[in-house]
Amino acid sequence: AQSVAQPEDQVNVAEGNPLTVKCTYSVSGNPYLFWYVQYPNRGLQFLLKYITGDNLVKGSYGFEAEFNKSQTSFHLKKPSALVSDSALYFCAYSSASKIIFGSGTRLSIRP
Amino acid sequence: KAGVTQTPRYLIKTRGQQVTLSCSPISGHRSVSWYQQTPGQGLQFLFEYFSETQRNKGNFPGRFSGRQFSNSRSEMNVSTLELGDSALYLCASSRGSPDYGYTFGSGTRLTVV
Numbered sequence: 001a002q003s004v005a006q007p008e009d010q011v012n013v014a015e016g017n018p019l020t021v022k023c024t025y026s027v028s029g030n031p032y033l034f035w036y037v038q039y040p041n042r043g044l045q046f047l048l049k050y051i052t053g054d055n056l057v058k059g060s061y062g063f064e065a066e067f068n069k070s071q072t073s074f075h076l077k078k079p080s081a082l083v084s085d086s087a088l089y090f091c092a093y094s095s096a097s098k099i100i101f102g103s104g105t106r107l108s109i110r111p
Numbered sequence: 112k113a114g115v116t117q118t119p120r121y122l123i124k125t126r127g128q129q130v131t132l133s134c135s136p137i138s139g140h141r142s143v144s145w146y147q148q149t150p151g152q153g154l155q156f157l158f159e160y161f162s163e164t165q166r167n168k169g170n171f172p173g174r175f176s177g178r179q180f181s182n183s184r185s186e187m188n189v190s191t192l193e194l195g196d197s198a199l200y201l202c203a204s205s206r207g208s209p210d211y212g213y214t215f216g217s218g219t220r221l222t223v224v
Contacts, residue, residue, distance in 0.1 A: 032210050043115070043201050043215035051211070090154065094210040098144065098167045099203075101154040 002027045004074075004091045006102040013081045013109050021076040021105045023091030032094040033074045035065055036101070037087045044090065050074060061085070081109045113137065115216035117202050123222045129190040132219045136183050136204030142166075143185040144209055145177060148199040148218070157200075159209065160185055189221075197223045 004025045013019045025031055032051050036044040048059025055067045065076045074091060086109045091102040116135040124130050136143050144167075145157040156169040160179035177187040183204075189196055199220050203213035 034212060036215075041217075041220075043117075043217045044203075044213075046212050046214065049212050094212075096167065097142075097161075097208050097210060098156050098159055098169075099209055099213060100156065101146075103153050 002093070002095060002100070004033070004093050004100070004102040006089075006091055006105045008105050009103075010106045010108065013107070015083055015109050015111050016080055019078050019081045019085070019107065019109070021089050021091075021107060023074045023076065023102060025072050025074060025091075025093055027093050027095070033065075033067065034092040034094070034099065035059065035063070035074075035076050036090045036092060038090065038104075039087050047076070047089075083109045083111055085109050115202055115204050115214055117200075117216035117219050119219060120217065121220045121222075123224060124192050125224055126192055126194060128192050129188060130192060130221060131186055131188045132200055132202075132221070134185045134187075134202030134204075134216060136185070136202075137214055140204035140206050140214070141183050142205045142207060142209055143179055143183065144203045144205075144213060145185070145187050146201040146203065147171075148201060149197075154201070157187065161207075192223045194223050197221060 034049045035047040038044045050067045058064045118133045142161045144159040147155045159167040163179045174190045179185045199218045201218045203215045
């Protein structure tokens with residue numbers, strides 16, 4: 001079955017340090033992959049997507065993600081974390097006109 | 112331009128009642144999808160509508176239904192509410208295929224007591 005997995009429920013990072021939120025995928029063919037972020041009591045906001053082309057995708061708020069076909073990974077990264085980056089992050093893939101989300105990773109940035 | 116608008120934002124209902132939630136997509140977006148978000152099950156796909164036709168349906172019981180109007184606005188209905196239906200219901204719209212990503216509304220928080 002196709003899926004995306006987020007192996008960490010929670011990631012804690014100090015402000016100013018680099019952050020990584022992990023995602024691995026099991027999707028046949030050429031996957032369309034996404035990252036979304038959710039702030040408390042809000043809907044999801046689109047961060048970035050990979051469809052084809054460059055393996056390094058740049059997105060909103062200074063985030064980027066690297067598509068790695070050999071490791072079937074699509075990790076979200078940011079060089080310097082901000083306290084305001086604290087939120088719930090979802091990796092997702094699209095299939096047959098719907099988007100399927102991973103379980104989410106709560107990112108906590110301490111001052 | 113206006114984003115995806117969901118009404119109401121909060122709702123409290125009693126077991127056995129029914130509820131209707133509304134979603135107005137971004138102007139020009141013809142695809143509307145609905146998701147249920149709970150702490151235990153995460154984000155689960157309910158259904159997707161395009162040009163008034165249901166194109167996709169998730170694995171939910173028949174108590175969950177939806178429709179889309181000619182102006183692309185969508186409603187979802189849940190009949191015979193159960194406590195487990197308490198959740199954040201999210202609507203998302205896209206211009207055509209959701210394969211290229213969605214824009215989400217802020218959601219409707221439904222509490223069933």
